[in-house]
Amino acid sequence: MLKLRRPPCFSQLCAAQRVVSQSAFAFLFSEMIQYSQTRVNTADELIAKLEDAGVGVGRRALELACWRERSSKRETRALWKSLFGAHADSLQKVQDSDDEFMIVEKEPLVNAFISSAPVNCAAFVAGGRTPSPPESGRLGRRLAAAQFPAEVSAHDNEEGATVLLIKFAPEVLEREKRQA
Amino acid sequence: MASEAERKKVALRRLGDATFSKVDKVSAELFSLTYGAVVTQLLKDYEDVAAANVQLEKMGYNMGVRMVDELLAKASLAQCASFSETAEVVAKVGFKMFLGVNVEVAAATSSEFRLLLSENPLAEFVELPEECSKLEYSGLLCGVLRGALEMVQMRVECSLLRDTLWGDEVTEIRVLLKERLVEEFVDDDE
Amino acid sequence: MLHSFHIFNRKGDLLFYKEWARAPRSAKAMADDHKLMFGFLFSLKQLVNKMAPRGSGGGLHACSTSTYKLHYFETASGLRFVLCTGLAAGDLRETLRRLYADIYVETLTKNPLHRLDEPITCKSFEQAVDAFFASLQQGQG
Numbered sequence: 001m002l003k004l005r006r007p008p009c010f011s012q013l014c015a016a017q018r019v020v021s022q023s024a025f026a027f028l029f030s031e032m033i034q035y036s037q038t039r040v041n042t043a044d045e046l047i048a049k050l051e052d053a054g055v056g057v058g059r060r061a062l063e064l065a066c067w068r069e070r071s072s073k074r075e076t077r078a079l080w081k082s083l084f085g086a087h088a089d090s091l092q093k094v095q096d097s098d099d100e101f102m103i104v105e106k107e108p109l110v111n112a113f114i115s116s117a118p119v120n121c122a123a124f125v126a127g128g129r130t131p132s133p134p135e136s137g138r139l140g141r142r143l144a145a146a147q148f149p150a151e152v153s154a155h156d157n158e159e160g161a162t163v164l165l166i167k168f169a170p171e172v173l174e175r176e177k178r179q180a
Numbered sequence: 181m182a183s184e185a186e187r188k189k190v191a192l193r194r195l196g197d198a199t200f201s202k203v204d205k206v207s208a209e210l211f212s213l214t215y216g217a218v219v220t221q222l223l224k225d226y227e228d229v230a231a232a233n234v235q236l237e238k239m240g241y242n243m244g245v246r247m248v249d250e251l252l253a254k255a256s257l258a259q260c261a262s263f264s265e266t267a268e269v270v271a272k273v274g275f276k277m278f279l280g281v282n283v284e285v286a287a288a289t290s291s292e293f294r295l296l297l298s299e300n301p302l303a304e305f306v307e308l309p310e311e312c313s314k315l316e317y318s319g320l321l322c323g324v325l326r327g328a329l330e331m332v333q334m335r336v337e338c339s340l341l342r343d344t345l346w347g348d349e350v351t352e353i354r355v356l357l358k359e360r361l362v363e364e365f366v367d368d369d370e
Numbered sequence: 371m372l373h374s375f376h377i378f379n380r381k382g383d384l385l386f387y388k389e390w391a392r393a394p395r396s397a398k399a400m401a402d403d404h405k406l407m408f409g410f411l412f413s414l415k416q417l418v419n420k421m422a423p424r425g426s427g428g429g430l431h432a433c434s435t436s437t438y439k440l441h442y443f444e445t446a447s448g449l450r451f452v453l454c455t456g457l458a459a460g461d462l463r464e465t466l467r468r469l470y471a472d473i474y475v476e477t478l479t480k481n482p483l484h485r486l487d488e489p490i491t492c493k494s495f496e497q498a499v500d501a502f503f504a505s506l507q508q509g510q511g
Contacts, residue, residue, distance in 0.1 A: 018208035020301050023250055023480065024278040025206045025214065027243045030482040032218050035239060037482075039225065049221075245486060246479040252446050253471035259446060331447040363380065363448075 185264075192268050196276030199255050203277060212304040219317065233316045240323020248328040251277065263357055266334070267293035270325065270355075290357075297351040300344060308345050316340045318351055325355055335359040371456030372503060373438055377474075379487055380448025382408045386490045388499065411442065411450065431463060443467055449474070465506065473498045 036049045219236065226232045251257070255273050260266040264285070271283040275297070284296045302318055316322075322338035329336045337356045342348035377386040384404045395403075411430070418430045430442045439459055443451040443466035451466040477495040478484045484492050 018280070018301065018304070019205035020208050020211045020280050021200065021278050022204035022206045023247070024301075025211050026480040027247050028211065028214060028218070030246075030480050031239050031243050032214070033482040034242065035218075036221075248447050249445065249449070249470075249479050250475045253467075253475045256467075257446070333448075 188265065189268055189272065192272035193276075195255055196273040199273065199277040200280055203254070205280075208280075208301045208304060211301055212306070215302050215320070216306060219315075223312070223315075229312055229314050233314075233319050236316065236319040237323040237326070240320035240325075241327035242323075243320070244324035244327025244329075245331050246327075247278065247324060248331045251328070252332075263290050263334075264288040264293060266329070267295075267355070270328075271295055274328070286352075292354065292356050294341070295353045295355065297353075300351050303343075303345055303351075306345060313346070315345075316343070317345050318343050318353075321351075322353055325353065329355075330361075333361040333363070335361060371458065372507060373454040373456070374452075375454075375499075375503070376404065376407060376450070376452040377490070378408050378411075378450040378452070381487070382412075383487060384408075384489065385449075385487075386495075386499075388503070407452065408450075411452065415444075432461070441466060443470070445470060469499070469502055473502060 033046075036046055040046050040049055218239070219232075222232045222235050223229075226235060251274050254277065257269060257273070260269060267285045267288050271285045275281055275283040275295075279301050281297060281299045281301065286294045286296055288294075297318075300318060302320065306317065308315055308317065319340055322340055325338045326336055335358045337358055339354050339356075340351070341354050342350060342352040344351050371391070373391045374389040375387065376384060379385055382405070387400075387404065414433070415430050418428070422428055429444065432439060432441050434440070434457065437457070439455055439457050441453045441455065441459070441462040443463050449470065451470060453462055453466060455462065473495065477492060477498055478490065479486075481492060484490065484495075490496075
């Protein structure tokens with residue numbers, strides 16, 4: 001039972017991006033976690049459930065962003081920015097590696113309200129590519145849907161920030177080389 | 181000459197605007213898409229629209245009992261003198277500071293009021309398919325109101341009367357006061 | 371000079387307790403003390419209401435003994451913040467309100483791991499409260 005989306009009219013898409021309070025999102029997300037906790041037995045299952053939820057969100061976010069940008073070209077930055085705004089602190093390339101990029105989030109939005117959580121709730125944020133530790137999810141799915149298949153994994157760096165490591169599949173690099 | 185009630189309304193609207201301007205914001209799209217994921221999950225888990233409606237309201241209730249503290253704290257509200265004042269606070273301050281939307285109060289009496297939303301961030305870009313036409317997509321809001329008001333000693337019943345997702349012009353919620361709760365202290369040692 | 375700090379909910383459950391200058395006592399004695407505190411405040415609130423001058427309501431703000439002062443801040447949602455300090459302290463209700471708005475609301479209400487009516491075990495809340503009171507102590511001298 002999927003929910004369809006009304007094809008947005010042009011003016012709606014172009015309208016300045018609306019905002020709600022971060023609190024509203026936090027309370028909703030918190031309740032989503034609590035609900036999920038009642039339906040699962042282990043932390044792993046919880047992560048999987050959150051990732052699933054993230055997948056759906058990512059897929060739709062991509063559709064919206066594509067309509068906005070009116071192209072199917074590289075969407076990563078635009079998507080990340082449009083959803084998370086200032087919270088995505090940087091998109092960088094990993095040295096000595098052609099196919100790896102990093103996004104460093106100093107205070108991942110969805111983790112901001114959960115302290116000492118056994119589960120890294122940014123699992124919701126990426127997009128569900130197993131096997132990955134907490135934090136795969138929306139990003140992976142979005143990239144895949146945008147024809148940029150990649151593996152996304154999450155790590156904590158020394159400063160306690162969350163680093164999303166994006167490793168693009170070989171065919172992406174091939175294609176980019178050809179197009180250059 | 182503006183009446184006392186009108187002056188209070190204006191003051192509350194200003195308070196709502198000021199409070200919303202001070203809070204951190206996120207994209208309404210992220211919010212709406214996240215909610216969509218929640219509803220989709222509920223429909224999968226319950227398979228029956230009526231059961232999903234009940235669960236959505238419950239989730240809203242759980243949120244409402246927590247959100248009320250942020251409303252009370254950030255907006256530094258004093259006790260409401262009447263149920264219609266409560267209505268104005270909910271509409272002009274509550275909805276504004278959390279969702280950034282302007283909500284009108286209609287048909288306010290001492291035991292009932294209606295809230296009219298012309299914008300609903302929960303339902304941006306959403307369309308209900310045929311088999312979900314009876315889904316109370318915005319039922320979460322009814323639960324939020326019930327939970328929040330219960331924490332301030334009012335037992336209410338909230339119902340979603342109209343929803344833009346059902347083809348209506350506005351989303352309308354009715355709030356009915358059933359009982360004012362009185363504080364009791366039972367010493368369980370005795 | 372801070373002596374003790376309680377947070378109660380409407381039902382009388384103790385959600386949080388911190389003390390600085392109390393004599394050590396058994397767990398049972400402490401539990402009895404908390405019950406006594408809540409019961410006393412509840413009765414005092416009722417008294418305050420009954421004895422209010424005509425036309426005004428108002429609630430309990432503070433009460434003093436010869437050696438210490440009790441500051442009381444209650445939210446419309448039924449949370450009671452109680453702080454006992456030395457007599458030199460001024461009106462600390464605004465301080466308690468800030469603790470509610472900036473610490474309680476921010477670290478607990480949005481935290482899915484914290485159940486509202488249960489004792490607070492959240493680390494970031496405890497740390498924030500410690501830091502809050504530490505700076506308060508410094509300010510007061």
